[in-house]
Amino acid sequence: MPDGSLHGLRIIDTSEGVAGGYCTRFLAGLGADVIKLERPGVGDSLRRAGPFPGDVVHAETSVMHLHLNAAKRSVTLALASASGLRLFARLLETADACVTDDPAVAEHAGRIQTHLVISTITPFGASGPRAGNPGTDLVTMAAGGYLSLNGDPDREPVRPYGDQSEHQAGLHAALGTLAALRAREGGAPGQLVDVSMQEASGFLTAGALQRHALMRRTQTRAGARPAGFAPNRLYPSTVRPCVDGHVHVHCHNRFHDLISVLMDEPRLAEPDVLAEPLGHADEIDALMDRWLATRSRREAVAEAQDLRVPMAEVFNPGEVMDDELGHLRERGFFVDVAHPVAGAVRQPGAPVVMPASPWRIRRAPLLGEHTVDVLCGDLALSRCDLTRLSAAGVV
């Protein structure tokens, strides 16, 4: 198989959890040699995050570990000990970048290795009055403004499922790291990439920012009617029930003629509705519901798509994996990865198809699986050294 696009780059990853794990999932999938430094005997917190097969807690089978740590190598190392720090320094000498969620590790790494790209991922970034404050996915999403746009207007704001603030921080961290690595290959020095989870979720508010500043209109949450770039004009853009579940309809007004034909409801394209669709949202919903009440998701979407009306099924995770439409199967998106403890695991594959430098599919490492390879190979430690370090709890 050809090399990945990041072939030849080595990344040392001391992070734990979703954001750092997602960042280095990209770098590993794109072909970099990602060495995850894990606490001896404990490992990455993703190993404890679950869910677990059969709900049996096991450090090797947490599904978030299997997904996010795919294609990385694992070395155990106690960074809290002096000899651990010495080995860390030697490892950094062999590396191009270091990804961490610990500002102290970043500072240490930056001091001893100025050639490195050092990426820190923290709740609020490394500077500013909130730097160092604790924060979770929920808290940083609240601080970033995005949470205020999610949820029912009559209820409390509600968080989009699944640590999205952390995921976006990981994605931006990978982007920033790669940008800094490119600058370095072009002659720039090593540098600090300072990633903030608050900013990562806040990046999703764009559009709302301009309307607030330039049009004096502050968007808030609108339930299943998410406000788009044109909240007074764009509707329907919503989730509605049908016979066997829900569908999503997204029709800005160049689709109104089509949707009125589709549902045989001329009212949907009358001038007063077209001029102010969101103002007629209740009426539009009622008209759509009448049509949807006699159709399954499959029937509704098929009829809509025949007319080029953007309608989609709301799938639950099981339906996504079962892939009734066969689309993901035909594209080979899901991959079956053999794992010595978890068995064969069907999981999401490449986020991006790069024919000349393919995404690397490889299983997640066992805890400390590559300790000997890396420490005895790259750092030329003897087996005797390793035994001593192991006895001292350093590896």
Next chain:
Amino acid sequence: MRPLEGVRVIDLTVAVAGPVATHLLGDLGADVIRVEPPFARPTAHLDVVPVAPGAPDRPYNRAAGHVDLQRSKRGMTLDVAKPLGRDILLRLVAVSDVVVENMSPRVLPSLGLAYADLRGANDDVVLVSMPAFGSTGPLRDRVSFGPGIDAMSGLAHLTGYSDLGPMNASLYYCDYNAGALAALATIAAIRHRDRTGKGQHVELAMLEGELQLVADALLDYTMNGRVGMRRGNAHPSMSPHGIYPCAGVDRWIAIACEDDRQWAALCDAMRRADLRRDPLFGDVVSRVRNRDELDKLITDWTSKAQGNETWKVLQLAGVPASPVQTIGDLFDDEHVTERRWIQYTEHPEAGTVPHTRAAFTLSETPARIERAAPLFGQDNRSILSDLLRLEDRTIEQAYASGVVRDEPPSR
């Protein structure tokens, strides 16, 4: 220097996801040339921001989405469906590194601009395509925008209150995810080209980018046959973990305790040391089980004070918390200001436009948002004559035949 200095990108994108990808590349220093059709920019269904004092009133230059999403780019108009327009585009490809597009997979090939055609002009060019579903598979020709993909990925099913129906993540979640992902893949492909001399056609299907984000729910189904359900702000292994009301109208605070230490600190901050000894809340398992009672106690406390006051107390105590900031709050947030997270461009017709930068700063090669979104056809002349060095005769012909226009045609 800036990270993507020396990289030229041709931007053929539409809607949201594509423009996010290319503005991120522009923010990082690439020379992004946005190529638009020389026809009227539709504004009828868009928000148009007010005209800046003294500027000509041309609404098509001021769509709110345009002035944000097209920053950090130059702009030209070109009718690539005409032979001369196609020819000019290929000459542009010859002096560029990357082409980014997010149209339906049928479109570029139907214009004679398939990847093979682009390679005819520039052998190592990188083409980044961002179709909704990919260029293969039974759904390849489905029409969809980002929010429809939020529905198909499982995200909408899982988002919302436990007693209500599914709900999309707000605004354009899928588009912003795909945009950042495409920018990342672009830089990777440029590195590969620099190392091997080989370009490639990169394909990012927005659906496949989004399925990375709900892997825990997908794998819980594969491994355990369990279909995840909506659970509001409840967390499987943190409690308290919620959004609590504060004094004032529609003001809220987020509070989350990751461990027993933070829980103890919260009890002290609430002046409810007694709760630390309450067996109902003794460890995280109990707190998750008795979540409703716990949330009621916290609500009693938070609803008596302003969110900012409560937040300051919790900040001192080391409890993860933040007021739920409105969009307006972001502009007044000292932390946001000090980190220069919101940056501004001076747009000649829309005035001072705020933008959020990507979620990182770079200490040595900063990414700065400096160039305002282009006016219609703004850089036509400089691109045609200075960059492409077309003969005057060809440029005149392009204008005369409507292949290039400096102003949209009047209706």
